[in-house]
Amino acid sequence: MSPELSARLSEMEPVSAHPMTEAAGVEATSEVLRLAAAVFQDSEHPMAHAEEWDRRLQEGRGVHFVVRQEAQLVSFLTAYQSNNVQRTRATDDADSNCFHVWMAGTHPDFRGRGAMTALFHAAEKSARSRGLRYMTLNTYPTRFPDMFKLATAQWEMYEDTMGGRDMKDKDVGKVSLIKLLTCAIALPWAALALVARRPRSAHARRGVACRDGAEQATRTPILAPFQTDPPRVLLVTGATSRLGTAFARRVAEERAFDRMLLCGRNRRKGEALAAELAASGIHADFLAVDLSCQMEVRSLCSQLRGRPIHCAALLAGVTAVPTREETPDGLELHFGLNYLSRFHLVTALLENFQAAGTEMSPARVLLCGSSRHRGEPVLGFSGLGPALPVGLGDFKDMQLEDTNAYRPWKAFGQAALCNVMLAYELQKRFRDANDHIAAVCFDPGPLMTAWDLYRREENRWPGTGMAQGDKDMLAYFTRVVQDPESAAELPIALATTCSAMPSRTPQVGYTGYWELGLPALSKFPLPWNWSSSYDEELWSTLWDRSERLVQDTLHHSS
Numbered sequence: 217m218s219p220e221l222s223a224r225l226s227e228m229e230p231v232s233a234h235p236m237t238e239a240a241g242v243e244a245t246s247e248v249l250r251l252a253a254a255v256f257q258d259s260e261h262p263m264a265h266a267e268e269w270d271r272r273l274q275e276g277r278g279v280h281f282v283v284r285q286e287a288q289l290v291s292f293l294t295a296y297q298s299n300n301v302q303r304t305r306a307t308d309d310a311d312s313n314c315f316h317v318w319m320a321g322t323h324p325d326f327r328g329r330g331a332m333t334a335l336f337h338a339a340e341k342s343a344r345s346r347g348l349r350y351m352t353l354n355t356y357p358t359r360f361p362d363m364f365k366l367a368t369a370q371w372e373m374y375e376d377t378m379g380g381r382d383m384k385d386k387d388v389g390k391v392s393l394i395k396l397l398t399c400a401i402a403l404p405w406a407a408l409a410l411v412a413r414r415p416r417s418a419h420a421r422r423g424v425a426c427r428d429g430a431e432q433a434t435r436t437p438i439l440a441p442f443q444t445d446p447p448r449v450l451l452v453t454g455a456t457s458r459l460g461t462a463f464a465r466r467v468a469e470e471r472a473f474d475r476m477l478l479c480g481r482n483r484r485k486g487e488a489l490a491a492e493l494a495a496s497g498i499h500a501d502f503l504a505v506d507l508s509c510q511m512e513v514r515s516l517c518s519q520l521r522g523r524p525i526h527c528a529a530l531l532a533g534v535t536a537v538p539t540r541e542e543t544p545d546g547l548e549l550h551f552g553l554n555y556l557s558r559f560h561l562v563t564a565l566l567e568n569f570q571a572a573g574t575e576m577s578p579a580r581v582l583l584c585g586s587s588r589h590r591g592e593p594v595l596g597f598s599g600l601g602p603a604l605p606v607g608l609g610d611f612k613d614m615q616l617e618d619t620n621a622y623r624p625w626k627a628f629g630q631a632a633l634c635n636v637m638l639a640y641e642l643q644k645r646f647r648d649a650n651d652h653i654a655a656v657c658f659d660p661g662p663l664m665t666a667w668d669l670y671r672r673e674e675n676r677w678p679g680t681g682m683a684q685g686d687k688d689m690l691a692y693f694t695r696v697v698q699d700p701e702s703a704a705e706l707p708i709a710l711a712t713t714c715s716a717m718p719s720r721t722p723q724v725g726y727t728g729y730w731e732l733g734l735p736a737l738s739k740f741p742l743p744w745n746w747s748s749s750y751d752e753e754l755w756s757t758l759w760d761r762s763e764r765l766v767q768d769t770l771h772h773s774s
């Protein structure tokens with residue numbers, strides 16, 4: 217490395233961005249080999265011989281993905297096609313085809329700056345464009361802990377049975393990792409493992425909150441944006457506040473999408489976030505819209521006509537508003553904003569999703585819900601709470617207009633229940649492999665908004681006589697309240713990880729709702745698992761009523 221560049225990096229000043237390139241394999245090998253020797257300090261290793269690299273690259277249509285700084289190669293990843301995933305714990309597919317990451321490394325002076333993450337993304341995009349189903353990687357956790365940490369954040373361990381041999385070399389601590397690139401074989405346990413293994417928060421991990429100059433500087437992007445063709449587009453609502461902002465920032469960091477459409481009311485916050493994401497290399501636009509107003513939702517959908525959308529994360533919503541409020545259309549606020557506007561948006565954008573989804577990677581619809589869909593909480597257990605009108609098939613009282621009908625958690629829970637049922641009904645209607653849409657509802661877990669509300673005297677759990685005991689309960693429960701970055705972990709996994717998506721099985725509903733980082737695996741009528749959300753008749757009644765309600769609302773407002 218040149219002394220000037222070295223000096224500049226040690227001061228951690230912003231460095232200029234350089235594009236990542238996918239170089240032709242053979243031509244770049246000697247340059248990559250020089251870097252590999254510096255990275256592994258192991259030039260005598262047989263793998264260091266150019267002939268071996270060339271042979272693998274030629275046989276497997278291999279490529280080097282590289283990151284350059286001032287024309288100098290600083291990071292590389294070499295991958296080639298292989299059919300060595302024969303029968304793994306992760307899949308029963310005997311004809312699997314994978315992109316095998318054979319060698320990868322970053323020059324020691326450039327580590328911790330996101331280069332390897334970007335290379336992983338580039339390799340994954342290349343694997344997807346080749347129509348491959350898996351990516352594999354072998355590594356040594358003790359020798360390369362950073363690589364192991366990075367890979368296990370999104371990949372899972374498996375036993376590679378290549379040629380009948382067990383490749384998990386326990387003596388030298390080698391582990392084999394796999395990433396599924398298709399939704400056709402989504403095993404909940406695999407997704408669970410992925411979620412559980414994700415680092416708590418990239419912000420915490422990368423020291424974003426620290427005032428320390430060096431850590432601040434790690435935020436400076438060193439890579440120019442790379443883009444797929446067509447670009448992968450993510451639509452986010454509610455990005456102007458906690459959960460949504462944390463979600464948008466992390467997804468941008470992961471570079472899982474090329475473009476973001478941020479929808480919300482608060483123009484100042486929305487445009488500031490779009491500018492922040494643009495500075496990190498993501499093309500982001502803010503679209504101002506009041507989602508509680510169905511006319512505005514309609515005009516948003518018209519603006520988006522013809523644009524493929526790969527994922528919609530519908531996070532905008534209110535939580536347990538103390539007294540009954542109405543949307544401009546006269547609907548109860550939770551119902552109108554948290555549910556009906558999402559129903560309207562999703563059904564109006566079906567063509568956008570179908571244009572973006574593929575069999576390998578269906579477009580995703582993520583609906584923010586809550587465990588409160590099981591009813592109002594009693595002693596902290598929502599499953600034991602009184603049923604919600606919609607859950608009882610009482611569609612007359614959906615707006616909670618009757619005297620004394622309104623309660624904050626009832627209204628919030630009912631809107632959440634409608635979201636769960638919408639996800640199940642979407643799964644049912646678009647189960648066909650040609651539809652290319654996957655829908656999931658999830659509970660992000662308790663966020664501070666809700667607990668701020670619990671603190672208010674007038675908003676204590678109604679009818680439970682717990683006003684006195686509340687303080688102790690709160691002292692306990694506020695410990696489990698999460699920061700938005702942690703709450704965003706689940707939707708991030710659902711948006712970016714293939715195996716976290718529902719499989720196309722006849723058992724609709726099994727993986728269409730997630731909470732506590734897990735898919736709802738069981739329909740057993742256990743008290744805490746009780747839910748009217750499993751009633752298929754209710755799904756379609758709700759769908760029909762919602763369609764009519766949207767039409768009526770638009771009719772009255774026009």
Ligand SMILES: NC(=O)c1ccc[n+]([C@@H]2O[C@H](COP(=O)([O-])OP(=O)(O)OC[C@H]3O[C@@H](n4cnc5c(N)ncnc54)[C@H](OP(=O)(O)O)[C@@H]3O)[C@@H](O)[C@H]2O)c1
Binds near residue numbers: 455665700
């Ligand atoms: N708090 C919890 O414990 C909890 C639990 C489960 C689920 N949730 C759900 O998680 C989501 C995020 O929660 P949070 O705590 O991050 O909430 P938050 O900080 O209050 O953020 C809500 C977001 O929704 C947007 N929004 C509200 N009304 C809107 C409207 N009429 N049109 C467009 N956008 C609107 C807000 O935009 P503005 O900036 O313009 O206001 C904001 O971006 C919500 O859907 C909530 O219901 C929360």
